[in-house]
Amino acid sequence: MPVDLAGSCRCGAVAFTIASHTPHPFMRCYCGICRKLAGGGGYAVNIMGVTETLAIRGEDRTKEIRIRVDGAPSRMRRRFCAECGSALWGWHPDWPELTHPFASAIDTDLPVPPSRFHMMLDFKAPWVEPEIRDGDESFARYPDQSIEDWHRSRSLWVA
Template sequence: MSAPVTGRCLCGAVRFAFDHAPLAARACWCRDCQYLSSGNASVNVIFRRVGLTLHGEPLAFESTADSGTRMRRRFCDRCGTPLFSEAADAPDLMVVRAGALDDPGLARPGGTIWTRSAPAWGLVHPDLPRCEGQAPPLPPCP
């Protein structure tokens, strides 16, 4: 087992740990992520849900993403920090906002998605793979 990957909200009321490394990290320019990231792309780190330890109970907001997927986004009810996203069609995965990780250096994006939604001033790394919309799903977890 690798060292746990830990994180928390700004005020510390919600803390979490995964007992494994992330599967992937991506920068996302969809409009929902822009709202969650104050207008910029959101850097999202994808983990298997199994192996998650969660302390504190974040609030949830459910909506339908641009991809058509039903999403459940969770955040701290005390400080408002966006923490997680969960897609209804991928119940074995948990998406964590990179800014909530204790070591955000683990969240180096391997690609950028929803580039067609980026504003003209948006920075999309030229050396990373990109998708104009939703990326293909990750394979199911064993």
């Protein structure tokens, strides 16, 4: 049974729930998009949720944005609270069954991951010093494993 997660924006205009098989917030993305949109520590952390379970209160108070990448709009659609600007989740049409809430928007206590991925390090800000610990893995661009594979390979997949 997947874990039910509850999340919200800072001002309370938007709240949501979503079920997740992968609740460990392990992947820190240092790309310019994540860093600028939601990365207070120079990175952002996404969790993978099941789209069909996403329930939203205050959806009319959200704003969807699509970042321009190489001159064209990214296919990734990101949702924010239109009132306070809190980053809430991302969704990509190539994987419509998945919605990726930002860990920072989740109010449910999340489990501490046994290790972490640090990805897109080629794009980190010069002031960012990644806190890479024993057992963590670092990637200049994308990691070798998906969110699902990482959880399954560590017996952390919640069925």
